[in-house]
Amino acid sequence: MTAKVAVIVGSLRKDSVNRSFTQALAKLARPKLDLQIVEIGDLPLYNQDLEGDLPAPVVRFKQQIESADAVLFVTPEFNRSFSAALKNAIEWGSRPWGKNSWAGKPGAIVGATLGAVGTAAAQSQLRSVASAVGVALTAQPEVYLSYREGLIVDGEITDASFAGLLEDFAAKFADWIARLRQPALSF
Numbered sequence: 001m002t003a004k005v006a007v008i009v010g011s012l013r014k015d016s017v018n019r020s021f022t023q024a025l026a027k028l029a030r031p032k033l034d035l036q037i038v039e040i041g042d043l044p045l046y047n048q049d050l051e052g053d054l055p056a057p058v059v060r061f062k063q064q065i066e067s068a069d070a071v072l073f074v075t076p077e078f079n080r081s082f083s084a085a086l087k088n089a090i091e092w093g094s095r096p097w098g099k100n101s102w103a104g105k106p107g108a109i110v111g112a113t114l115g116a117v118g119t120a121a122a123q124s125q126l127r128s129v130a131s132a133v134g135v136a137l138t139a140q141p142e143v144y145l146s147y148r149e150g151l152i153v154d155g156e157i158t159d160a161s162f163a164g165l166l167e168d169f170a171a172k173f174a175d176w177i178a179r180l181r182q183p184a185l186s187f
């Protein structure tokens, strides 16, 4: 069975490496996972004053998260952390009080950077924040991409060993989602 995964890409720019990485990962992950990008660029800056009458992009965003079987964060690394745009989306997903769209969602984190540490610092901070809002995160395999020219061509990963890691990631994430979806045993 194909799991529907809401993907939040932390970079807003059109030519984002993280966006093209997501598209390549989506191809490799099929049919176990159906990865669909949920846009965050139109979300207003989080402001508690807006909670009384939620802006339309926030309502749309929360519905997309809630209707997915799982969430995948694809993060860039900005100043050794994840992006403000991504933190803003997490804030909106977690609010208003009692309407946390993240609670109990199976989730995973991957990320791409042009730098040498492959988003390790960003992912570590994101892991802490995503756990705090109730996302049930996978641990392994970790996926840190230090992007280089030619790694993604026509939407395909050209490095066979990295493509293998991504296939393994997709299979384990699909297993994780299936496990968390199982109804609790009753005695």
Ligand SMILES: Cc1cc2nc3c(=O)[nH]c(=O)nc-3n(C[C@H](O)[C@H](O)[C@H](O)COP(=O)(O)O)c2cc1C
Residues within 6 Å of the ligand: 011, 012, 013, 015, 016, 017, 018, 019, 076, 077, 078, 079, 080, 081, 112, 113, 114, 115, 116, 117, 118, 119
């Ligand atoms: C504001 C800013 C801060 C950055 N800080 C880091 C950093 O701490 N570590 C890193 O590896 N790359 C850093 N970079 C480089 C990004 O990895 C690079 O811009 C990457 O392409 C961003 O992802 P994107 O292509 O998906 O937008 C930074 C870039 C910007 C614009």
